[in-house]
Amino acid sequence: MQLASNKTQPIIGGEITxxxxxxxxxxxxxxxxxxxxxxxxxxxxxxxTIAKGRITRLDTAAAAGMPGVRAVYTRENIGKFYRVSFATxxxxxxxxxxxxxxxxxxxGQYIGVVVADTFEQATAASRVVKxxxxxxxxxxxxEMSAEQTPSVDTQRxxxxxxxxxxxxxxxxxQTYTTPIETHNPIELHATVAVFDGSNYTFYETSQSIVNQRxxxxxxxGVSQDQVRVIMKYLGSGxxxxxxxxxxxxxxxxxxxNLRRPVKLVVTREMMFHNVGHRTNTQQRMxxxxxxxxxxxxxxxxxxxxxxxRELRKxxxxxxxxxxxxxxxxxxxxxxxxxxVAPSTSMRGPGAVPGLFAxxxxxxxxxxxxxxxxxxxxxxxxxxxxxxxxxxxxxRHLKECITTGAEKFGWAQRTPGVGSMRRDGLVVGWGMAAGxxxxxxxxxxxxxxxxxxxxARVSTATQDIGTGTxxxxxxxxxxxTGIPLxxxxxVIGDTRLPPGPMSGGSMATASVIPAVEQAAQAAMQQIxxxxxxxxxxxxxxxxxxxxxxxxxxxxxxxxxPGAGVPFERILAPANVNMVVGxxxxxxxxNDADASKVSIHSYCANFIEVxxxxxxxxxxxxxVVSMIDGGRIINARTARNQIEGAVVMGLxxxxxxxxxxxxxxxxxxxxxxxxxxxxxxxDAPKIDVTFLxxxxxxxxxxxxxxxxxxxxxxxxxxITNAVYHATGVRVRNLPVRIEDxxxxxxxx
Numbered sequence: 001m002q003l004a005s006n007k008t009q010p011i012i013g014g015e016i017t018x019x020x021x022x023x024x025x026x027x028x029x030x031x032x033x034x035x036x037x038x039x040x041x042x043x044x045x046x047x048x049t050i051a052k053g054r055i056t057r058l059d060t061a062a063a064a065g066m067p068g069v070r071a072v073y074t075r076e077n078i079g080k081f082y083r084v085s086f087a088t089x090x091x092x093x094x095x096x097x098x099x100x101x102x103x104x105x106x107x108g109q110y111i112g113v114v115v116a117d118t119f120e121q122a123t124a125a126s127r128v129v130k131x132x133x134x135x136x137x138x139x140x141x142x143e144m145s146a147e148q149t150p151s152v153d154t155q156r157x158x159x160x161x162x163x164x165x166x167x168x169x170x171x172x173x174q175t176y177t178t179p180i181e182t183h184n185p186i187e188l189h190a191t192v193a194v195f196d197g198s199n200y201t202f203y204e205t206s207q208s209i210v211n212q213r214x215x216x217x218x219x220x221g222v223s224q225d226q227v228r229v230i231m232k233y234l235g236s237g238x239x240x241x242x243x244x245x246x247x248x249x250x251x252x253x254x255x256x257n258l259r260r261p262v263k264l265v266v267t268r269e270m271m272f273h274n275v276g277h278r279t280n281t282q283q284r285m286x287x288x289x290x291x292x293x294x295x296x297x298x299x300x301x302x303x304x305x306x307x308x309r310e311l312r313k314x315x316x317x318x319x320x321x322x323x324x325x326x327x328x329x330x331x332x333x334x335x336x337x338x339x340v341a342p343s344t345s346m347r348g349p350g351a352v353p354g355l356f357a358x359x360x361x362x363x364x365x366x367x368x369x370x371x372x373x374x375x376x377x378x379x380x381x382x383x384x385x386x387x388x389x390x391x392x393x394x395r396h397l398k399e400c401i402t403t404g405a406e407k408f409g410w411a412q413r414t415p416g417v418g419s420m421r422r423d424g425l426v427v428g429w430g431m432a433a434g435x436x437x438x439x440x441x442x443x444x445x446x447x448x449x450x451x452x453x454x455a456r457v458s459t460a461t462q463d464i465g466t467g468t469x470x471x472x473x474x475x476x477x478x479x480t481g482i483p484l485x486x487x488x489x490v491i492g493d494t495r496l497p498p499g500p501m502s503g504g505s506m507a508t509a510s511v512i513p514a515v516e517q518a519a520q521a522a523m524q525q526i527x528x529x530x531x532x533x534x535x536x537x538x539x540x541x542x543x544x545x546x547x548x549x550x551x552x553x554x555x556x557x558x559x560p561g562a563g564v565p566f567e568r569i570l571a572p573a574n575v576n577m578v579v580g581x582x583x584x585x586x587x588x589n590d591a592d593a594s595k596v597s598i599h600s601y602c603a604n605f606i607e608v609x610x611x612x613x614x615x616x617x618x619x620x621x622v623v624s625m626i627d628g629g630r631i632i633n634a635r636t637a638r639n640q641i642e643g644a645v646v647m648g649l650x651x652x653x654x655x656x657x658x659x660x661x662x663x664x665x666x667x668x669x670x671x672x673x674x675x676x677x678x679x680x681d682a683p684k685i686d687v688t689f690l691x692x693x694x695x696x697x698x699x700x701x702x703x704x705x706x707x708x709x710x711x712x713x714x715x716x717i718t719n720a721v722y723h724a725t726g727v728r729v730r731n732l733p734v735r736i737e738d739x740x741x742x743x744x745x746x
Contacts, residue, residue: 006484006485007483007484007485011474011477011478011484012474012478012630012632012700013630013631013632013633013634013691014633014634014635015633015634015635016470016474016484016633016634016635016636017470017635018467018469018470018635018636019469019470019473019484019489020233020463020469020470023233024233029232029233030232030233031187031190031205031232031233031234031235032187032190032191032192032203032204032205032231033187033188033190033192033205033263033265035192035203035263036263037192037194037261038261039260039261040192040260040261040262040263041070041115041116041117041254041258041260041261041262041263042115042116042117042118042119042121042122042262042263042264043113043114043115043122043250043251043254043262043263043264044113044114044116044119044122044123044125044126044264045110045112045113045114045126045247045250045264045270045274046110046111046112046113046114046126046129046131047107047108047109047110047111047270047273047274048104048106048107048108048109048110048111048131048133049107049131049133049663049665050104050107050133050135050138050663050664051104051105051106051107051138051140051339051340051663051664051665052104052105052135052136052137052138052139052308052339052664053103053104053133053134053135053136054102054103054104054133054134055102055104055111055131055132055133056102056132056133056134057130057131057132058074058111058112058129058130058131058132059129059130059131060072060074060112060129062128062129062130063114063125063126063128063129064125066116066121066124066125066128067121068116068117068118068121068122069114069115069116069121069122069125070115070116070117070258070260071114071115071254071257071258072112072113072114072115072125072129073099073112073113073114073115073250073253073254073257074099074111074112075099075100075101075102078099078113078250078253078254078257079253079256079257080221081097081098081099081100081219081220081221081249081253082097082218082219082220082221083095083096083097083218083219084214084215084218084219085218089211089214090211090214090215090218091208091211091215091242091243092215092243092244093243093245093276093310093312093342093343093344094245094246094276094310094341094342095309095310096309096310097219097246097249098110098246098249098250099111099112104133104135105307105308105309105339106273106307106308106339106340106341106342106664107138107273107340107341107663107664107665107666108269108270108272108273108274108341108665108666109273109274109341110246110247110250110274111131112126112129113126113250113254113264114126114129115254115258115262119263119265137661137662138338138339138661138663138664139338139339140338140339140340140659140660140661140664141338141661142177142179142180142280142305143282144280144282144303144304144305144336145303145336146303146334146335146336147334147335147336147337148334148335149334150301150332150333150334151332151333151334152330152331152332153315153317153318153320153321153331153332153333154317154320154321154329154330154331154387155329155330155331156321156327156328156329156330156386156387157297157326157327157328157329158328159286159297159298159299159328159329159330162288162296162297162328163286163287163288163296163297163299163328166288166289166296166297169368170288170289170290170291170369171286171287171288171289171297171365172285172286172287172288172361172364172365172368173284173285173286174284174285174360174361174364174730175282175283175284175285175730176282176283176285176356176357176360176361176730176731177280177281177282177283177730177731177732178278178280178281178353178356178651178714178732179280179655179656179657179732179733180277180278180279180280180305180340180656180657180659181277181278181346181650181651181655181656181657182271182272182277182278182655182657182666182669182674183237183238183239183240183271183275183276183277183278183344183346184268184271184671184674184676185235185236185237185238185240185241186235186236187205187234187235187236188205188265188266188267188268188271189205189240189241189245189247189265189266189270189271189275190204190205190263190264190265190266191203191204191205191247191248191251191252191263191264192204192251192261192262192263192264193248193251193252193254193255193261193262193263193264194255194261195252195255195256195259197259198226199226199227199228200216200220200222200226200227200228200252200255200256201227201228201229201230202216202227202228202229202230202248202251202252203230203231204229204230204231204248205231205234205235205237205241206229206231206234206241206244206462207234207237207239207241207242207462207464207501207502207503208242208243208462208501208502208503209229209230209231209460209461209462209492209493209494210229210460210494210498210499210501211243211244211501212229212244212248212494213227213228213229213494215243215244216229216244216248216249216252219249220249220252220253220256227494228493228494228495229493229494230492230493230494231462231492232492233463233492234462234463234464234465235465236464236465237464237465237502238346238347238647239276239344239345239346239347239349239503240271240275240276240277240344240345240346241275241464242344242345242501242502242503243344243345245266245274245275245276246274247264247266247270247274247275248264250264251263251264268669268670268671269669269670271669272657272666272669272674273340273341273665273666273669274341275344276341276342276343276344276345276346277341277343277344277346277657278314278343278344278346278349278353279304279305279306279312279314279343280304280305281302281303281304281305281314281316281353281354281357282302282303282304283300283301283302283303283316283353283354283356283357284299284300284301284302285299285300285357285358285360285361286299286301287299287361287362287365289365289369292379293366293369293371293376293379293380294325294379294380295324295325295326295327295380296326296327296328297326297328297329298320298324298326298328298329298330299329299330299331300316300317300320300330300331300332300354300357300358301331301332301334302316302317302331302332302333302334302354302357303333303334303335303336304316304333304334304335304336305335305336305337305338305340305343306335306336306337306338306342306343307337307338307339307340307341307342307343308337308338308339308340309342310342311335312342312343312344313333313335313350314343314349314350314353315333315349315350315351315354316331316333316350316351316353316354316357317331317332317333317350317354318350318351318354318437319351319354319355319358319434319435319436319599319711320354320358321385321386321387321388322382322385322386322387322388322392322435322597322599323358323382323433323435324362324377324380324381324382325380325381325382325383325386326380326386327386329386329387339664340659340664345503345504347644347647347706347707347710348436348644348707348708348710348711351434351435351436351437351707351711352648352651352707352710352711352714355432355434355435355711355712355714355715356651356714356715356718356732358715359432359433359434359712359715359716359719360715360718360719360728360730362376362377363430363431363432363715363719363722364722364728367415367722370415372415373430373431373719374401374402374405374410374431377401377433378398378401378402381397381398384597385597388597390595390596390597391596391597392596392597392598392599393593393596393597393598393694393695393696393697394598394627394629394692394693394694394695394696394701395597395599395601395627396601396627396690396692397433397435397601397603397627399625399627399690400433400601400602400603400625400626400627400690401431401433401603401625403625403688403690404431404603404604404605404623404624404625404688405431405603405605407605407623407625407686407688408429408431408605408607408621408623410429410431410605413429413723415723417722417723417724417725417726418724418725418726420723420724422609424611425609425610425611426609426610426611426612426724426725427607427608427609427610427620427724428607428608428609428610428720428721428722428723428724428725429605429606429607429720429723430605430606430608430715430716430717430718430719430720430721430722430723431603431604431605431606431716431719432603432604432712432713432715432716432719433601433602433603433604433712434601434602434603434604434708434711434712434713435599435600435601435602435708435711436505436599436600436704436707436708436711437504437598437599437600438505438506438509438587438598438599438600438629438694438697438703438704439504439506439509439586439587439588439598439697440506440509440510440513440584440585440586440587440590440593440697440698441500441501441506441507441510441586441587442498442500442510442583442584442585442586443459443461443498443499443500443510443511443513443514443583443584444459444497444498444499444514444581444582444583445457445458445459445497445499445511445514445515445517445518445581445582445583446458446459446496446497446518446579446580446581446582447476447480447515447518447519447521447522447579447580447582448522448577448578448579448580449480449482449522449523449525449526449566449570449577449578449580450567450570450576450577451567451570451571451575451576451577452567453482453486453551453565453566453567454482454486454487454488455476455477455480455482455486455487455488455519455522456487456488456489456490457472457473457475457476457487457488457489457490457515457518457519458489458490458491458496458497459472459491459496459497459498459499459511459514459515460491460492460493460494460495460496460497460498460499461491461492461499461500461501461502461507461511462491462492462499462502463491463492463502464502466502466507466636466639466640466706467633467635467636467639467640468491468502468507468508468511469489469491470633470636471508471511471632471633471636472489472491472511472515473487473488473489474632474633475511475512475515475516475519475632476515476519479515479516479519479520479523480519480522480523480548480551481548481549481550481551481552481560482551483551497581499511504704504707505600505703505704505705505706505707505708506704507704508632508702508704509587509629509697509698509702509703509704510584510698511584512584512632512698512699512700512702513582513584513698513699514582514583514584515582516582516699516700517580517581517582517583517584518580518581518582519580519582520580520582521580521581521582522578522579522580523548523580524543524548524580525578525579525580526548526553526566526569526570526578527543527546527547527548527553528543529569529570529573529575529578530543530546530553530564530569531543531546533569533572533573533575534572534573535572535573536569536572536573537564538553538555538564538569541555547560548566549563551565551566552564552565552566553565553566553569584698587697592696593696593697596696598694598696598697598703600626600627600628600629600703600704600705600708601626601627601708602624602625602626602627602708602709602711602712603624603625603712604622604623604624604625604645604712604713604716605622605623605624605625605716606619606621606622606623606683606713606716606717606719606720607619607620607621607622607683607720608620608717608720608721608724609724610721610724610725610739615736615739615740617653617721617724617734617736617739618681618683619649619652619653619681619683619717619720620683620684621683621684621686622645622683622684622685622686622713623686623688624641624645624685624686624687624688624709625688625690626641626687626688626689626690626705626708626709627689627690627692628689628690628702628703628704628705628708629691629692629693629694629697629701629702629703630691630692630693630694630700630701630702631689631691631702631705632700632702634689637689637705638687638689640705640706640709641685641687641705641708641709642685642687642709643709644706644707644708644709644710644713645683645685645687645709645710645713646677646681646682646685647677647710647713648709648710648713648714648717649677649681649682649683649713649717650675650676650677651710651713651714651732651733652713652714652717652718652732652733652734653677653681653717653733653734654675654676654677654681654733655674655675655676655733656668656732656733657669657674687709714732717734718732718734721734721739725739727739727741
């Protein structure tokens with residue numbers, strides 16, 4: 001397929017190709033582990049081989065004497081680490097610093113680090129460090145029950161009495177589970193740390209360089225002015241690289257101690273126990289309805305697993321309070337501690353596993369009531385956010401459902417299990433709705449307009465593969481009218497004005513108002529120069545009578561085409577550039593935003609095929625309808641949804657990290673045994689954006705699309721599996737053993 005030129009596309013909403021694309025496909029894009037500084041040493045951590053106990057002896061003598069080894073660090077000699085403060089703007093999932101004590105809390109926990117001239121030398125030496133433990137059997141059970149009184153996420157009415165009074169035919173009580181999943185981006189976590197005697201520089205794999213800087217400064221015990229974080233390109237993160245991990249601190253301390261650059265790249269095996277995971281959940285859903293099918297009670301009680309030392313909530317009740325209308329509703333949360341590593345965010349944290357339970361239960365009840373699943377959801381659409389008792393800023397879930405059903409051909413669906421066949425295969429159709437919160441973070445930007453007719457935008461955010469470089473260029477080009485190819489983007493460095501993290505689908509929504517403000521400020525300076533500069537053709541004209549459009553300065557009432565390019569204002573005035581600064585606040589502190597409920601929505605329709613003779617299940621076709629506000633770049637947005645759909649297939653059908661009950665070790669801690677979706681598994685994906693601006697969030701009305709694409713994918717698949725096979729899968733992932741019993745009956 002031939003790609004259209006960016007020059008033929010609308011700047012906002014067009015199919016704009018990535019401006020960073022040529023650097024990536026040509027191999028000239030520099031990722032963190034590509035940084036090779038003179039004198040670089042290589043660090044390899046030593047990991048615990050038990051999951052619960054304490055170190056009784058740690059002998060590093062043999063390792064220290066091996067060729068090329070510069071140091072073997074343990075808690076005895078690495079130096080002081082600190083915990084982060086309790087400030088709300090600092091985020092880290094594993095708060096315990098490495099080597100803090102001799103206790104072991106999970107398999108693979110760092111207990112030492114070897115630094116050598118080469119990676120091979122460091123690896124070899126790390127394997128001869130001798131460790132003795134006092135250990136006990138770890139608890140890594142997947143089965144969970146609340147270990148404390150559950151906390152209430154949201155509540156209204158009296159769910160208990162209403163549910164108890166409902167006839168059995170009009171209610172559902174089922175439990176659904178999701179497993180532990182491990183992030184496996186192609187790029188491993190990596191840090192290159194440099195210490196110059198006073199200041200630290202980290203070349204880092206991070207989805208939030210500003211937060212990374214704050215955490216490293218606090219844990220190393222220095223001022224944040226003494227820490228710089230650089231990250232130009234990221235080979236994906238999916239939430240796993242959102243917050244700092246201990247390897248960064250180890251690299252920084254080693255660089256400080258040895259006065260040499262130190263590179264530490266986490267191995268694939270370490271990815272399974274040192275840098276977080278999506279935790280497992282167990283969710284009991286209790287729903288009741290009127291005879292006509294309207295909810296009378298809606299209850300979700302979920303338990304999530306957390307590590308022994310850290311408590312991180314998997315917020316499965318995030319969408320529960322507002323997704324459907326019910327006068328009586330409650331969502332509660334509880335946790336179960338296990339001897340596993342700390343969990344972290346994974347695409348759509350909380351809401352995505354929560355929606356698996358919600359949309360599975362809703363579908364299951366619709367079928368029990370003999371009501372079409374599409375109609376059942378439309379019947380229970382709320383007029384307002386009933387949890388917050390405020391209107392929605394912009395909600396088009398009904399249109400997502402109805403338009404998606406039409407595009408998918410839902411009207412041709414026959415409801416009977418196994419009743420649809422094509423080409424000798426059983427066909428199953430399923431659907432599910434979804435939602436994701438939309439928020440804005442504090443952002444500062446600078447926009448420069450240069451004498452050579454170019455523009456430059458800078459902010460300390462990062463592009464994690466989602467298209468942020470391109471979005472920022474589009475925004476400046478849109479406001480100023482300067483051609484896209486003449487806009488340069490500088491991000492990924494904490495020396496720049498502080499920008500937002502790339503997580504929670506908040507980066508684009510956050511930068512829009514700051515970039516617009518900065519660009520307008522720069523344009524206003526051009527107009528002042530045009531009015532006041534001696535050699536300006538507009539000298540003496542009131543600024544209020546001048547306008548800036550399409551990169552041109554002109555008199556109001558005339559055409560921009562009859563104006564003067566802005567560089568011809570700067571050059572005669574001997575001004576190299578003008579600089580505009582912009583800042584936008586967090587939506588959480590926006591009084592107007594708090595008066596409405598701001599979310600994105602989706603509806604996913606999925607076709608599976610089932611071949612009983614060979615027990616082969618395949619996701620064949622996906623129609624995904626997205627209400628994500630105004631779409632800034634249709635190409636990168638569609639890329640995001642397609643990637644999220646494929647990741648949702650992995651959640652539904654393949655991904656599950658399993659643990660050895662004896663050692664507490666992840667069993668399938670490699671890409672051979674941890675099964676993920678491949679190109680061969682990918683279905684035909686049809687993505688449609690409704691493109692309704694949501695002006696409650698920013699001037700362009702854009703919301704993020706990274707997370708919403710995965711919302712509802714897993715339940716839509718299992719709902720389709722039920723339609724094809726008659727097996728209701730309540731425990732992810734779908735296992736072929738679950739379906740084998742249907743061979744004789746379908």
